[in-house]
Amino acid sequence: MERARPEFLIRALTVAVIVFNVSGNYFLDVGMRSVGEIVSLSPLDYLRVFGNAWVVSGVLLLLIWLLCQLSLLSWADLTYVLPITSVSYVLTAVAGALFLKEHVSAARWLGVSLIVTGVMVVGRTCPRTAPEKAGRP
Amino acid sequence: MKWLLVLIIVLCNTAGDVLNTFGMRRHGKVREFHPSALRRLLASLARNGYVMGGMVAMAISFFALLSLLSIAELSFAIPATSASYLFETILAKYLLSEEVHWQRWLGAGLVACGVGLLSV
Numbered sequence: 001m002e003r004a005r006p007e008f009l010i011r012a013l014t015v016a017v018i019v020f021n022v023s024g025n026y027f028l029d030v031g032m033r034s035v036g037e038i039v040s041l042s043p044l045d046y047l048r049v050f051g052n053a054w055v056v057s058g059v060l061l062l063l064i065w066l067l068c069q070l071s072l073l074s075w076a077d078l079t080y081v082l083p084i085t086s087v088s089y090v091l092t093a094v095a096g097a098l099f100l101k102e103h104v105s106a107a108r109w110l111g112v113s114l115i116v117t118g119v120m121v122v123g124r125t126c127p128r129t130a131p132e133k134a135g136r137p
Numbered sequence: 138m139k140w141l142l143v144l145i146i147v148l149c150n151t152a153g154d155v156l157n158t159f160g161m162r163r164h165g166k167v168r169e170f171h172p173s174a175l176r177r178l179l180a181s182l183a184r185n186g187y188v189m190g191g192m193v194a195m196a197i198s199f200f201a202l203l204s205l206l207s208i209a210e211l212s213f214a215i216p217a218t219s220a221s222y223l224f225e226t227i228l229a230k231y232l233l234s235e236e237v238h239w240q241r242w243l244g245a246g247l248v249a250c251g252v253g254l255l256s257v
Contacts, residue, residue: 009168032206046200066195067175070157070188071167078158078229079241082222083248093255102210111254118247121240129236130162 006075010127013072014084020065021088026095027058076127083122090115142205143218149198151224153191158233160187219252 031054049055072081090112096102161167164185167178182188205214226245230237 114251
């Protein structure tokens with residue numbers, strides 16, 4: 001992995017970002033359904049959710065996602081990473097339909113196809129256009 | 138309440154992604170992924186003020202998302218945050234000096250519309 005070519009590395013990190021994002025969000029969603037409603041400013045109310053195994057697994061998956069996302073951002077533009085990794089929304093919609101039995105309307109399938117088209121358009125651009133150390137505000 | 142949480146999530150997402158991208162550029166490319174390299178990466182990120190700022194923004198966004206998920210479905214929560222594509226593309230162009238050609242605008246626009254439609 002250390003000597004991997006940049007194009008391969010960018011592709012592998014992109015896949016990892018998508019997989020960990022979708023699985024993390026799915027686990028969190030299942031967990032929050034069993035925990036019930038919390039809208040609160042007190043940190044104690046949020047600590048309660050960490051007793052739930054689904055929530056804990058979801059958080060761990062999202063931590064791995066974060067490391068992959070940061071590594072990917074060290075190689076590629078934000079305006080490349082962001083649209084490409086939105087494939088995760090498509091997979092989330094599909095996972096919601098398949099496993100959580102959420103209804104997927106015709107409009108949502110249209111949304112899915114727009115995202116896929118957008119991903120294909122951005123996927124044809126060069127992943128990195130920004131200068132190496134630029135972007136100082 | 139639903140929409141206030143959406144606003145917090147969009148603003149913190151945008152700030153978090155831009156700060157993280159900026160921080161990772163200063164950090165340099167991540168080339169190694171074995172456990173000891175990842176430990177060094179974590180130690181170096183902990184001293185990176187931009188990435189830490191990005192983490193704070195993402196943590197706020199994460200807890201707002203947890204709250205939102207407890208009162209709304211995932212299929213409302215995720216699409217409602219699609220506005221961040223617009224802000225992030227603009228900030229990437231002007232703050233991060235990325236070349237945002239028409240393909241990138243078209244792609245980001247299609248994705249944002251698509252994500253918006255997911256909530257219908």
